[in-house]
Amino acid sequence: MSIPNCILTKKGQALLAKTPSGEAVPVTRWQLGTGVLAPELAVEDMTALVDPLQYVPISSCTNNGNKATILGQFVNTGLSEFVWEELGLWATDPDEGEILYAVGEARGNGETIEAGTVKLREFVFGMELSFDNAANVTTVIDTSLIFATKEELDAKADQEDLEGKADLDPETGKVVSSQLPALGAWRRVFEVEQWSGGELRVPKTEHGQTPTQKYTLAVLRQRSGRTALDYYGTSAAQGRTGIVNAMKAALAANETTPDTYPTAEDGHVQLTWHQVQYYLLEGVLTSDTEAQSQATAKGFNWQDTVTTGAVTEVTLDQVLTAAYVPALDGSSATLDALCTDTVLQGLKLRRKADGVGEVAQYDLEGKLVSAGWGAMEAQVYWDLDTQDLVVEGAPFAGDVCVMV
Incomplete structure (x- = not known):
């Protein structure tokens, strides 16, 4: 400026x-x-x-x-x-x-x-x-x-140190690169569901820093405009219910018109990722070809998009197998134990955001803005006893960038 x-x-x-x-x-x-x-x-x-x-x-x-x-x-x-x-x-x-x-x-x-x-x-x-x-x-x-810009903030060197010690390149007039001090930033993306009691805590095992002072320079941004969200915490129950309902719809379709959807030996219907994801978003069960077409048209071809970093060894077919019994109105205990929020994240299955109506194009990322209420109402500090990084305030989704 x-x-x-x-x-x-x-x-x-x-x-x-x-x-x-x-x-x-x-x-x-x-x-x-x-x-x-x-x-x-x-x-x-x-x-x-x-x-x-x-x-x-x-x-x-x-x-x-x-x-x-x-x-x-x-x-x-x-x-x-x-x-x-x-x-x-x-x-x-x-x-x-x-x-x-x-x-x-x-x-x-x-x-x-x-x-x-x-x-x-x-x-x-x-x-x-x-x-x-x-x-x-x-x-x-x-x-x-x-x-x-924020990027310039992340890259800024210690100006006071430069004025006292740095040498200038005689040709460019700039500080020689070997004498530029390092100043970095650590960034963490978070969701509303990860807050507890008005706090978001990030343990040292994740941030890797050793703070010596309580307060730190930090930038908070609030995420807005998303129409699709990952499953976190209690919202995983919503995902399990959606999968059970998709299984019920497939079984009913096969009863009316046999072999509409392929069936495994144990009786569960072998749905594809696109079919399940389309059902979780819009409650529609259709052929895999049509589901893939809708994924392209509505922007939910995100089966390879990593947002949470969660990894799971549980396959989609294992989840569908566990959903078969509750789809027949039996116990859901096996499905509840197997299909956690981490498993749903690892399978890259997402849910429709709360409170949005009909969606023409799903947006998993949204926009990060720093002028929202989240940035205004929260504070960031180090808990020197636990070494946790703490964001305190009313819960919101966004990210925090801390100078290190």
Whole structure:
């Protein structure tokens, strides 16, 4: 982006001066703007953006000694094209209420951001404040924390270390590659069903990190727009019921018209993956040829698409064999024990998302957005006792990216 620097406003300086030593600055939210500040006006005198566009939630706020790093993020979903000229950070003053704490102005050199319908773009940006609460309040806002995309955030090196130690290539003017420090990110995709008691916990056996501080820089995104979902937890019962009903429909069809569907020696009907998946999605049992045709037309040819990483040695025919007895109104104990959510995931069988009507084209992926309620209402931290990574808040599906 084209905002060259960000500074504290006079109201921000006053708030910082009255913030007790060791306490966090009470920042509240970011704000984007499209206005151009008149040349004769000083940025530090601003109390509001010239032309506000929208507020953006604070995605992460961490304190380490005399430094505070505050991140924000937004996606241009639903926005028309605009020129990004202003970036403001708001905070709560105990005496004055919410104030414009810090602001950056491009002064007419802002970046044009395409409409979300033209090009979907995600932005992660932030400020790093260094201060002391002695006689003089000194503040430096590190604008190197402003990024154009999440990918740039993942690739960003430690700028402070580069300024102190790195050598520049005399031909390109860039830091020599051998001296670029490594900074990576660890990402985890999660579903609503994996939360428990308002928490999503990722054990150390999965993330492999050794945290030393509770809070960390993290990006949360919420997944939306999916019309098909994997089976997790209790939803596996829905999958088992669907398979039993498919078996009942096949047995009834064979009773009316023998040999409509092939039958094994033990009596269970040998349905194909496409037939079962089509039935689970739309409750329709048809020939394998027609089911494959529907898979192509409706976009559920995902039998080779891995989303959960689950692996199973249980075959579809073994599941169908176990479904035969409950299809005859017998016990479902064998099927319940055999056909778990992990087995359904390993077989790449999915269910129709709750609350959606008729689907023209199934979408297993959806979109990950960072401006939704999930990113606004959840926080990410390390449980130093268990070494778990914890996402806390109201459950939602999405992903978390943690700087490591």
